Amino acid sequence: MTNREIAAALEEVADLLEFQGANPFRVRAYRNGAQKVKDAPKSLLTIVGDSGAEALTAIDGVGKDLAEKIAELATSGTLAMLDELRAEVPASVMALMRVPGMGPKKAATLHKELGVQSLDQLRAACEAGEVQKLKGFGKKTEETILAGIEHAAKAGERVRWADADAIVQRLLAHMDGVEAIKRREPAGSYRRGKETVGDLDLLVDVGATMDAKTVATVMDRFGEFEGVAEVIARGDTKMSIRLDSGLQIDLRCVPSESFGAALQYFTGSKEHNVEVRGRAKARGLKVSEWGVFNTADDTRIAGDTEEEVYAAIGLPCFPPELRENRQEFAAAEAGELPRLIELSDLRGDLHMHTSATDGRGTLREMVAAARQRGLEYIAITDHSKRVTMAHGLDADRLRAQWKEIDLVNEELQAEGAEFVVLKGIECDILEAGPMDLPDDVLAEADWVIASLHYGQNQPRAKIMERLLGAVAHPSVSIVAHPTGRLIGKRASYDVEVNELIAACVEHGKLLELNANPMRLDLDDVNCAAAKAAGVPIVISSDAHSTEGLDVLRYGVLQARRAGLEQWDVFNTRRFNFWEADKASGLFPRASVAWRNKPVTEKIAYFLARHRAALTKGDNKAAAFCKQDIGYSIGWLVEQSFKKDKVTWPNVWIDGGWYTNLTIGKDRWTAEGWLVAVQGQEKWRLAPFVGQFQLSETTVSPYKIDIGLRPSAFEKHDEWSIPYTRDASRDEALRKALADRENWPTHFAG
Template sequence: MINQDLAKIFIEMAELLEMQDVPFKPRAYKKASESIASSGTDVREVYKKGGVKALMGIPSVGRGIAEKIDEYLATGHVREYEQMKKKIPVDISGLTAIEGVGPKAIKTLWLKLKIKSVADLEKAAEAGKIAGLAGFGKKSEEKILKGIEFLKQSGGRWRLGDILPYVRALEAELKSLKEVDELVVAGSVRRWKETIGDVDILAVSRKPKVVMAHFVGLKDVVNVYAHGETKSMVRMKNGLDIDLRVVPRESFGAALNYFTGSKNHNVALRQIALKKGWKLNEYGLFKLRGEKEKGKEEMIAGRTEEELYKKLGLRYIEPEMRENLGEIEAARKNQLPHLIGYGDLRGDLQTQTDWTDGKHSIREMAQAAIEAGLEYIAITDHTKTLAMTGGADEKKLMRQMAEIDKINADLKRQGLKFRVLKGAEVNILPNGSLDINDETLAKLDVVGAAVHTSLKLSAADQTKRVIRAMENSNVDIIFHPTDRIINRREPIALDMDEIIKAAKRTKTILEIDAHPERLDLKDEHIRKAKEAGIKFSIDSDAHTTSHFALLEFGIAQARRGWVSAREVINTLPVDKMFGLLK
């Protein structure tokens, strides 16, 4: 949890420094924020091993930032951050959540209109006060209002990737209590939904009172809604609501099933039980006894989820599939797919480096991938029309290919069975052509194409655009096909049925972008594409060495779309994977 607090402080410091036009420092704070947020190790544990010097061992954490972590661990505050917030008292996190509103825009809005919050921004936009500001205009004002409306429609739901590290840290803390025998995070977190509203935790304990006292007394708790012997509800300082229930050991499986959901899945299970003359609830599966013993029940399953499904005549259904979208009928007929496993990926086919907008070198990315257990990665830096990223032109790509040859030769000399593939994330222009010539693309191992600009085309034009790119014989994969940013930017208008048909016809791979801000394709589109016989790649979209850890989000998204390992090309050894490219 403390890692997420520090990550938030440092990203806000970066944005506040950007507002003041301070050079270099914002990038350092952003890199530190990303590194701390994605670290699997609590900074307190790192500090215990050697203080500030040990903290400097965290990637992208220099002495200055390490000293600020030290200050936070000692006082709960970072003085420089507090001073910056007093100087510029704006809700930087809330405002930057709106598409098109960055630190420089916030600076103008603050200086000219004293806008501090999303509410202030909405009021000013509705009054037409933003259109007249330098650097804005009527279209910008309309875009801001649309972004605010989109934010409202998200219903205050958290992106799973934003909150999962926090939840896992809390889970680990509660599991460490000697009074806890079993503990699982249930709900939409367990089903790997792309957004969550709150968190449900279930536990088994011999001393539930002690567990509840610890839970409501957690440092981050700011409001206790309820504090009972077996159930408590709290709000954390980040605004997340969490429920903890302690249930009897014999009912743990039934409770876990019930609180994992989904609601529609649970209703369908209860209907199966009723048809058998049984009753199913969070306490167990019960057989109702005869009329003479009316009111008496016999528990026939409930300790584990597996026995519950078996008793209902079903194969065990993985949590990611529990949406009542055909999984129960498939389980009854023994036709559930064997889902891709969380350790099945051998490679990652979309990574960026410091040749464009990534944070690390090709060698550093390769080393991180080796440490993550991968066998190959494709370097797919952006191309020239994305000037803001320093996108590569044909000459730059040729230089990068030569560099990759040297790196692969070095890896071979070291006896490492790892390969760096030559690739690119080519920009699809509005007419569907690509911004790199075919002669250069033909020399690459992997070509991914993606939409990054002209996002407001009609569905007909956008669909033609992407299909034309797929028809290029050099394009192997369409990266993040709908270009959405969850809770921030709507997907581009695409006729997904036509896209899937074209992918089948052209033998183009569709990517499942694992970055939790994207998770693109959506689960429903994955399921459609799977049923059409499309192959997928699951890629991290890594821009830093820590991003290989994001692959689990893409795997979970694939599992929600019922995908098996054989349908994902980068579960294969590299030479066999090549056989599925164009």
């Protein structure tokens, strides 16, 4: 079991004990234990495996008894004590505790005093006004419970994707013990990356024929998976089991020739497959889990792989995350299927906590962990003082932390590391509206996250007033976990996301996709709306420990479901490029050092660094600086499009690709290409030439020429920022793009 699963089990023990009215100290011991397990930087299973259960007592707050329970969970995946407790409390009563604001104690009171056994009975009791008469409840509580019931009922028995994934990984490892298995793939909503999963599907390729002996071996192995509570059914090709946790897993054995068809079929979604079948029918084809067939003579034309199945119907093999029959078919027809973001695209993480507040890792530990994971920059964003529970930072403590960050950055620079730590803060938006820290403090920050942690039950008008006020605040960069929902636990506060997005457009602010698997906030639909409006998303870990940095992948998965591409996500940018964005005022500023600098000064800075590097004979650093200059120039070109709101659907203009940089004594020239990116491909769109005059510290004045075609340079004598387009040039570029098949040069990647 993973630490997270162990913690969840201990948490459940605490809930059940509390429900039963057990000794509060005992309850607290399990709750604390759960917290310690969640925060533990190392896999407890590994610790137990290496050094035995005894070693766990080294963890502060874990005694001998708890250590044994943890070891039992870690190694066997079950806990006898938990099973006993579960048997004593009916599952329908457990569901009561999922109602927001309820908790085990209140659930127990309702159970004892009113005999409430299920959500339906609870609803009836609330509606009859019986709940408010109970001691410690009141009218307000009754209303909150009533509102929460619907949410709890909806959350049902679905498990969060991250938890499902832990089970899937173990299941795959378990099944890989069977040699006869050719291919195996989990399907269903798990494969589509849905934030919660109802049950799991596993497809197994058992070879060319459905050999009964092979199938039996596979099924026997499946039945031996850890934590199987019951075998629901076992047939010729299909078998279903239920785990102790209540999760159902379906196994399907298929012959090789049908594996792709089955994978397509069982991945879904239902809505997507209805469309697929309709399109097949129009072509005289029939699609089933066994393959693609000619309707006329029933001959099979595809089925071995998914690619083949889709290709037979004239469709691209859609990434599973997009298969919801939202826009994927229209996008495919237009040749505009997005190139979805990948985890490796992320270069920075802009939301994390340290031991200065409620995080577990020190500043330096977080830096080391982020570097280890290949990130290029991070923002340290501890809580502000309103979050008393987390010992939030006041202005003095925050400034002290920033001093430490300065020191760390100096050290990083001294060792030649290309890594930057930003001075950030997760500043609360107070219940009354204002930010939790004075303006002058926020103005000093590199990166200000605005968060709404308190007063979440306020009416929509008030919530929106607070959020929109934060977005309009000049120092705020981004709104974190914008809806405040906790999947399956807490509904979002009353927020009008579209209004929030509109405000971000107006003020050039960003929105977070919090990657914590409990949050995934914004969700896929809202992220897609943000993308459509042109608001960049930042995928952040909100890590409270070094291990916490690893949740970014869940955020990326959600982003993929939203159809986000690399350039829709802000923290995929190289830090320097990102800095240029910031200095323009297009995006919120990043660092103090770069604040308010025009891009020409940035170029001058890189140029000076380039010169120094050459003097030192450091070719690597020189090349890096050259690249930065290229990026800055590219950025200028790109901005000219954005400023004039010149956009082509699904085409990204990237001027950052340059071919040549000639640096003279008092003048230099950059030659590059305006690049159009669409889907998987890049095209050279038009060449540009930038000429720059040098003085000691600045580059000025300069001009940039953009040609339309390699053969059609347009020369300008004077060209100053901001670059203003004229309509004819614009039209010509549009035409050039439409005419791209005829371009003389073409490159991919």
